[in-house]
Amino acid sequence: MNRCFGIADNEFIRGKVPMTKEEVRAIILHRLRLNRNSIVADIGAGTGSLSIEAALLASEGRVYAVEKSSEAIGILKANIDKFGADNIEVIHGEAPEALESLPRLDRVIVGGSSGKIEDIINGAKEKLRPGGRIVVSLITLENLCTAFKVLEGSFESEVSEIIVAKAEKLGKYKSLRARNPVFIVSGEIQ
Amino acid sequence: MNRCFGIADNEFIRGKVPMTKEEVRAIILHRLRLNRNSIVADIGAGTGSLSIEAALLASEGRVYAVEKSSEAIGILKANIDKFGADNIEVIHGEAPEALESLPRLDRVIVGGSSGKIEDIINGAKEKLRPGGRIVVSLITLENLCTAFKVLEGSFESEVSEIIVAKAEKLGKYKSLRARNPVFIVSGEIQ
Amino acid sequence: MNRCFGIADNEFIRGKVPMTKEEVRAIILHRLRLNRNSIVADIGAGTGSLSIEAALLASEGRVYAVEKSSEAIGILKANIDKFGADNIEVIHGEAPEALESLPRLDRVIVGGSSGKIEDIINGAKEKLRPGGRIVVSLITLENLCTAFKVLEGSFESEVSEIIVAKAEKLGKYKSLRARNPVFIVSGEIQ
Amino acid sequence: MNRCFGIADNEFIRGKVPMTKEEVRAIILHRLRLNRNSIVADIGAGTGSLSIEAALLASEGRVYAVEKSSEAIGILKANIDKFGADNIEVIHGEAPEALESLPRLDRVIVGGSSGKIEDIINGAKEKLRPGGRIVVSLITLENLCTAFKVLEGSFESEVSEIIVAKAEKLGKYKSLRARNPVFIVSGEIQ
Numbered sequence: 045m046n047r048c049f050g051i052a053d054n055e056f057i058r059g060k061v062p063m064t065k066e067e068v069r070a071i072i073l074h075r076l077r078l079n080r081n082s083i084v085a086d087i088g089a090g091t092g093s094l095s096i097e098a099a100l101l102a103s104e105g106r107v108y109a110v111e112k113s114s115e116a117i118g119i120l121k122a123n124i125d126k127f128g129a130d131n132i133e134v135i136h137g138e139a140p141e142a143l144e145s146l147p148r149l150d151r152v153i154v155g156g157s158s159g160k161i162e163d164i165i166n167g168a169k170e171k172l173r174p175g176g177r178i179v180v181s182l183i184t185l186e187n188l189c190t191a192f193k194v195l196e197g198s199f200e201s202e203v204s205e206i207i208v209a210k211a212e213k214l215g216k217y218k219s220l221r222a223r224n225p226v227f228i229v230s231g232e233i234q
Numbered sequence: 235m236n237r238c239f240g241i242a243d244n245e246f247i248r249g250k251v252p253m254t255k256e257e258v259r260a261i262i263l264h265r266l267r268l269n270r271n272s273i274v275a276d277i278g279a280g281t282g283s284l285s286i287e288a289a290l291l292a293s294e295g296r297v298y299a300v301e302k303s304s305e306a307i308g309i310l311k312a313n314i315d316k317f318g319a320d321n322i323e324v325i326h327g328e329a330p331e332a333l334e335s336l337p338r339l340d341r342v343i344v345g346g347s348s349g350k351i352e353d354i355i356n357g358a359k360e361k362l363r364p365g366g367r368i369v370v371s372l373i374t375l376e377n378l379c380t381a382f383k384v385l386e387g388s389f390e391s392e393v394s395e396i397i398v399a400k401a402e403k404l405g406k407y408k409s410l411r412a413r414n415p416v417f418i419v420s421g422e423i424q
Numbered sequence: 425m426n427r428c429f430g431i432a433d434n435e436f437i438r439g440k441v442p443m444t445k446e447e448v449r450a451i452i453l454h455r456l457r458l459n460r461n462s463i464v465a466d467i468g469a470g471t472g473s474l475s476i477e478a479a480l481l482a483s484e485g486r487v488y489a490v491e492k493s494s495e496a497i498g499i500l501k502a503n504i505d506k507f508g509a510d511n512i513e514v515i516h517g518e519a520p521e522a523l524e525s526l527p528r529l530d531r532v533i534v535g536g537s538s539g540k541i542e543d544i545i546n547g548a549k550e551k552l553r554p555g556g557r558i559v560v561s562l563i564t565l566e567n568l569c570t571a572f573k574v575l576e577g578s579f580e581s582e583v584s585e586i587i588v589a590k591a592e593k594l595g596k597y598k599s600l601r602a603r604n605p606v607f608i609v610s611g612e613i614q
Numbered sequence: 615m616n617r618c619f620g621i622a623d624n625e626f627i628r629g630k631v632p633m634t635k636e637e638v639r640a641i642i643l644h645r646l647r648l649n650r651n652s653i654v655a656d657i658g659a660g661t662g663s664l665s666i667e668a669a670l671l672a673s674e675g676r677v678y679a680v681e682k683s684s685e686a687i688g689i690l691k692a693n694i695d696k697f698g699a700d701n702i703e704v705i706h707g708e709a710p711e712a713l714e715s716l717p718r719l720d721r722v723i724v725g726g727s728s729g730k731i732e733d734i735i736n737g738a739k740e741k742l743r744p745g746g747r748i749v750v751s752l753i754t755l756e757n758l759c760t761a762f763k764v765l766e767g768s769f770e771s772e773v774s775e776i777i778v779a780k781a782e783k784l785g786k787y788k789s790l791r792a793r794n795p796v797f798i799v800s801g802e803i804q
Contacts, residue, residue: 049239049291050267067396070264071257077240101239159596184597185773189759203401203755205410205795206257207587207777209605211393216539217564220395222602225589225775349786374787375583379569393565395605397587397777399795406729407754412792415585415779429619429671430647447641447776454640457620481619583781585790586637591773600775 061116063091067208075179075230081105087139088156092120099129112138140167154180179230191229199231251306253281257398265369265420271295277329278346282310289319302328330357344370351377369420381419389421441496443471447588455559455610461485467519468536472500479509492518520547534560559610571609579611631686633661637778645749645800651675657709658726662690669699682708710737724750731757749800761799769801
């Protein structure tokens with residue numbers, strides 16, 4: 045693919061696996077501050093939309109796409125094939141345990157947490173090099189409150205809320221349809 | 235610079251020149267669907283934040299940064315130097331006239347319009363190759379309504395509204411501070 | 425009913441008739457600046473949620489609930505009965521024509537416009553007393569742009585956008601679900 | 615005053631005292647589900663904007679406006695005079711202690727908490743009659759997370775986020791200026 049950034053949501057194979065929407069994906073990737081050779085882990089990789097866009101950017105680096113669901117793993121691999129992202133390694137497993145087998149990391153994306161957000165952030169912290177960054181996206185108030193507290197304590201952190209509304213046809217007119225708010229909590233190890 | 239994507243707002247030299255904030259910049263760049271060799275024009279380049287991030291992505295392409303204000307031109311050039319973005323060419327002039335001297339374009343970013351949004355979109359349309367894309371960011375209702383109408387008529391278009399709120403210190407706590415809504419209207423020439 | 429303000433969405437009988445949600449209803453009613461004896465027209469009354477709350481507030485005034493759909497009229501009347509709002513008069517008809525038979529008005533609410541937003545605003549303007557107010561809620565970009573232009577020209581006007589997100593159960597957690605943005609354009613005759 | 619609902623922000627005397635803006639005030643008042651004879655406490659009454667609008671609605675009830683700052687008390691009293699809201703009693707004191715001297719309550723509004731949000735909610739719970747309601751507005755993440763947890767535990771509760779943007783002049787055009795997001799957490803004692 046000639047594209048270097050900006051894959052539309054509908055270009056990914058999806059099935060029923062939830063996907064971080066493109067506007068939020070763009071912001072997460074921007075907040076990562078990727079280098080061409082960054083070593084990245086994407087926790088809860090799902091369809092692989094974030095892993096693939098990160099791998100395209102960090103073209104001389106490596107992305108570990110961690111996902112626990114077998115169904116999602118199939119779709120993730122199909123998307124990796126579709127976009128030829130051969131610097132992605134799929135890890136079928138669950139964080140924080142799955143982080144242990146990985147090398148030292150420059151960047152960690154947390155998109156799914158299955159109720160273990162605190163352990164995952166702490167596990168990521170262990171694996172990150174000094175100057176390393178973590179970017180967590182959250183949609184539940186419980187996880188927001190936990191991640192906010194945990195990251196406040198140990199990182200130079202930032203919290204943003206993103207609301208996106210898109211115009212869609214309503215009869216012959218167009219109305220704005222809002223997507224659900226997403227909170228992005230990010231931090232840099234000092 | 236080793237970075238391939240994601241420059242923070244406070245890394246740019248700014249003066250009093252208005253700047254598209256990083257979350258919106260991320261979404262505009264994503265919506266551009268850049269290729270490594272894209273030829274891009276950035277209308278109303280201001281500080282150059284969009285031009286520079288686009289030039290970093292389209293590293294084998296070229297970015298024409300069009301800006302009419304002499305004050306902004308100085309800051310724009312200082313930022314280009316700072317980030318070593320040598321595939322940017324600064325055009326001191328005003329759209330749509332300044333577009334005439336440019337080669338055929340793959341992508342057009344419109345960030346500033348000085349009341350000429352309709353002419354700029356039409357001028358961009360003339361310069362864009364088939365499959366070319368335009369991404370316009372708007373903050374006034376008047377420009378939103380004009381751009382929406384003009385792009386609806388001649389492009390496969392999309393309209394999104396982006397609202398970002400960031401946590402800032404309020405005493406010993408953190409409160410969410412909203413940035414003003416930005417509308418992003420984008421289209422692809424068919 | 426002992427209640428003087430604040431009927432929840434789920435207290436209204438609804439069927440499939442669209443309803444202005446309670447947070448937006450609260451803001452529209454606030455923006456109306458009602459007096460106890462205000463004479464009000466509610467154009468596109470639908471379920472009657474706005475008419476009924478307005479009638480409860482303007483308890484010594486009168487509310488004309490204008491609605492063109494027979495199906496909605498049935499639900500509207502059922503809600504009026506349920507809340508005992510006997511200072512509402514139901515007008516089965518369509519604005520702006522239906523406005524002609526009404527007396528001079530103090531307040532006009534426009535919730536539905538069926539593509540006639542400009543004529544309805546102009547019709548309302550004819551009927552309103554000096555100092556009278558109109559509050560229009562809009563969900564399409566086309567109507568926003570038209571209403572904004574028409575009201576700018578002839579009223580002291582205000583435009584607001586409202587985005588509401590509500591926490592809903594997501595598994596054992598709660599996530600914020602956004603409602604679609606609503607634009608409220610209001611004006612006062614001078 | 616002939617008005618029964620809907621006082622504009624600029625009608626209140628303000629000084630430097632922070633004030634809940636009118637759109638959020640409208641939603642808080644709606645969420646209170648006031649009766650004409652409700653007994654209400656407004657904790658952190660500030661300028662009195664919420665107390666006065668509540669007193670206007672609950673015209674046969676009583677509103678206790680609790681405020682700890684002497685400066686705010688002066689402005690609060692001036693506003694009560696201005697709007698002739700003689701069913702308001704000003705309590706110079708701090709919650710939760712100040713709640714003790716009050717009679718049983720039907721409704722509690724919490725607008726300011728000075729770091730004691732948990733104690734205030736628990737204090738309010740003690741004072742509220744069965745079927746009583748509490749509506750808390752929050753702007754910090756810390757208070758949101760605390761109030762969410764405390765109310766989840768002991769009330770049938772609701773959490774909403776409100777974002778309002780208003781059009782303001784920008785040169786000869788109008789741009790949308792966002793107000794900061796406010797979270798409203800409400801609950802009913804069962």
